[in-house]
Amino acid sequence: MVGLQIERIPRDVFFNMFSRLPIKCLARLRCVSKFINGIISDPLFQKLHFETSAPEVYPLIFTYRIWRENIISLNQMQLQDQKLQVRFTSIGHLLTSGPHEFVGTCNGLLCFAPCTPEEPLLICNPITSEYISLSKPAVNPLDQSCATTFGFGFQPSSKEHKVVRILAVPANGRDEVPDFHITAEVYTLGAAAGLWRKVQSFPYAPQGGQVFAQGALHWKIHGQHRLEHESDHIMSFDLSTEEFSTTLHPSFEHELSIVELRGSLSAITFSWRQMTVWVSKDRLNNEWDMEYCIPLGVPRGLDSRFPRLVCMWESDGVLVTWLQDRATMFPLKTYYDDQPKERGNNLPPPRYIGDSELYSETSVHQAMTKAAFITTSCVDIDDELGQALHINFLLGDR
Amino acid sequence: MSSGDSGPSSSKQLVQQPAAAGRSPNQPPLLGAGGRKVIVLKSGDEEEFEVDLLDAMQSRTLRRAIEDGCGDGPMPLPNLTGPVLAKVVELFRRHRGDPRWADELQETEKEGMFKDYAPQKPTAEVKGFDREFVSVDRDALFDLLRAANFLEAPGLLDVTCDAAADAVMNMTVEEVREYFGLVNDYTPEEEAALRKQHEWAFQ
Numbered sequence: 220m221v222g223l224q225i226e227r228i229p230r231d232v233f234f235n236m237f238s239r240l241p242i243k244c245l246a247r248l249r250c251v252s253k254f255i256n257g258i259i260s261d262p263l264f265q266k267l268h269f270e271t272s273a274p275e276v277y278p279l280i281f282t283y284r285i286w287r288e289n290i291i292s293l294n295q296m297q298l299q300d301q302k303l304q305v306r307f308t309s310i311g312h313l314l315t316s317g318p319h320e321f322v323g324t325c326n327g328l329l330c331f332a333p334c335t336p337e338e339p340l341l342i343c344n345p346i347t348s349e350y351i352s353l354s355k356p357a358v359n360p361l362d363q364s365c366a367t368t369f370g371f372g373f374q375p376s377s378k379e380h381k382v383v384r385i386l387a388v389p390a391n392g393r394d395e396v397p398d399f400h401i402t403a404e405v406y407t408l409g410a411a412a413g414l415w416r417k418v419q420s421f422p423y424a425p426q427g428g429q430v431f432a433q434g435a436l437h438w439k440i441h442g443q444h445r446l447e448h449e450s451d452h453i454m455s456f457d458l459s460t461e462e463f464s465t466t467l468h469p470s471f472e473h474e475l476s477i478v479e480l481r482g483s484l485s486a487i488t489f490s491w492r493q494m495t496v497w498v499s500k501d502r503l504n505n506e507w508d509m510e511y512c513i514p515l516g517v518p519r520g521l522d523s524r525f526p527r528l529v530c531m532w533e534s535d536g537v538l539v540t541w542l543q544d545r546a547t548m549f550p551l552k553t554y555y556d557d558q559p560k561e562r563g564n565n566l567p568p569p570r571y572i573g574d575s576e577l578y579s580e581t582s583v584h585q586a587m588t589k590a591a592f593i594t595t596s597c598v599d600i601d602d603e604l605g606q607a608l609h610i611n612f613l614l615g616d617r
Numbered sequence: 618m619s620s621g622d623s624g625p626s627s628s629k630q631l632v633q634q635p636a637a638a639g640r641s642p643n644q645p646p647l648l649g650a651g652g653r654k655v656i657v658l659k660s661g662d663e664e665e666f667e668v669d670l671l672d673a674m675q676s677r678t679l680r681r682a683i684e685d686g687c688g689d690g691p692m693p694l695p696n697l698t699g700p701v702l703a704k705v706v707e708l709f710r711r712h713r714g715d716p717r718w719a720d721e722l723q724e725t726e727k728e729g730m731f732k733d734y735a736p737q738k739p740t741a742e743v744k745g746f747d748r749e750f751v752s753v754d755r756d757a758l759f760d761l762l763r764a765a766n767f768l769e770a771p772g773l774l775d776v777t778c779d780a781a782a783d784a785v786m787n788m789t790v791e792e793v794r795e796y797f798g799l800v801n802d803y804t805p806e807e808e809a810a811l812r813k814q815h816e817w818a819f820q
Binding site for chain 2 (some may be wrong): 225227228229231232235237240241243244246247248249250251252253254255256271505
């Protein structure tokens with residue numbers, strides 16, 4: 220303790236100092252001493268860090284082998300020397316209960332939905348390996364013919380995380396065009412009565428993964444399911460108004476994928492040898508910017524009719540796309556300056572940087588995580604009655 | 618707060634800014650360039666520094682004291698040493714017009730006291746000065762951190778916290794202990810468990 224007299228440095232100063240550090244560095248600092256760990260674990264510090272630090276985008280893949288081992292682990296993916304490196308060190312063996320599927324990620328939390336109605340829905344923080352389970356919704360699917368879709372997002376105005384469940388029960392099963400009776404429920408994390416509430420429903424049953432962007436959850440709706448929408452379109456659920464709406468996508472000609480790019484909803488349309496990336500400028504007025512036109516080439520094994528876009532992100536002047544089983548990198552810098560944005564930036568031929576065959580043992584999912592806070596405080600409300608653990612999330616706990 | 622014009626005995630006295638330390642404690646408040654008052658800060662080791670009122674406003678602690686009418690005699694700051702206070706005063710002077718506290722100054726603004734205040738983004742020169750300012754050893758940096766906290770000077774806190782954060786950013790756990798002068802108070806088992814939990818952060 221020579222000279223420094225750390226005890227004379229107010230806690231506020233450490234809060235300020237550490238709020239400038241990235242998550243990874245803070246995780247290491249926890250191992251320094253109980254004093255430092257105490258500062259980083261302080262909810263006040265975590266709130267400050269969450270609110271002041273720039274979002275850190277960790278492109279993550281997580282691999283799950285739950286059917287065999289009941290383990291989901293999370294691996295960090297990063298670009299290094301123009302190669303995609305996947306660090307196989309798991310952040311945590313996250314789940315210990317039954318089989319779950321990935322729903323989505325926001326603010327560094329991951330949401331997993333159960334594969335069977337008996338299991339609870341899980342929210343976990345991969346940084347701390349903590350997870351909580353939510354109580355079960357009031358309405359349970361009757362049988363296998365019911366389709367359940369989940370969504371997970373954050374409402375900045377109320378600082379609440381919300382989980383949405385959409386249950387589609389076939390109504391007139393014998394029709395040519397299947398009709399569904401659809402109910403939607405919302406669970407607010409950290410709310411005093413953390414229960415599922417019914418919200419206004421919507422005539423479409425989404426399929427596939429959600430995208431959380433611009434304060435709303437988005438799902439792709441396959442066009443052929445409804446006669447009035449011949450092509451694919453996007454169903455959105457606004458987390459503040461809790462209402463569903465249709466977001467029209469910019470080009471109705473082609474196959475569509477949706478992802479999150481720079482915090483905005485991004486629609487990717489595929490046509491012969493070209494992938495066009497649109498970014499939503501004004502969702503309610505349906506304004507889109509054409510951001511990139513990407514030559515697809517003819518990647519081995521790519522089914523151009525139904526390409527599966529796994530994830531896409533921008534980092535250090537490159538755009539990385541993970542299409543089907545191929546990760547591809549496009550340098551952006553030179554194309555930004557001298558081309559008008561409205562016309563889209565034509566990107567040069569792709570450069571393959573990774574191959575998901577590396578991960579043939581596992582499933583790969585996108586989990587772009589803005590991991591901005593470290594712990595969540597768990598409060599066990601009534602474990603004896605078999606109720607799920609409830610959580611006072613940092614942000615929901617006002 | 619009284620503006621410089623109201624003090625009858627001081628109204629004609631103009632002093633070059635920044636002035637050297639060591640005025641007689643009995644002298645009345647001074648006026649700096651533009652007719653603004655100059656306040657005198659006194660360190661714990663009895664060194665005195667003249668500071669333009671506009672510069673002193675970068676510290677919420679000083680601003681409160683001035684608003685409470687404590688700015689007429691030398692203002693004692695017993696927990697700051699002369700060398701630390703000298704550095705702080707210099708930083709305040711260099712950051713005059715820093716837009717970070719433009720709003721706060723507007724709140725304080727009375728009788729056109731800061732009429733020549735023109736917010737301007739820190740120039741490359743000021744940024745260079747900031748870098749130089751925190752290029753000090755650990756103990757000096759933490760003296761400045763404590764001063765920033767005591768003075769409630771957001772700009773000073775910003776510069777010093779950034780420097781300390783930069784310093785520990787890429788350190789190993791052992792180096793951080795050394796840097797903060799901390800003893801490892803975990804049991805070997807506790808530390809191993811924490812390291813295992815945060816294994817990903819050590820790559």
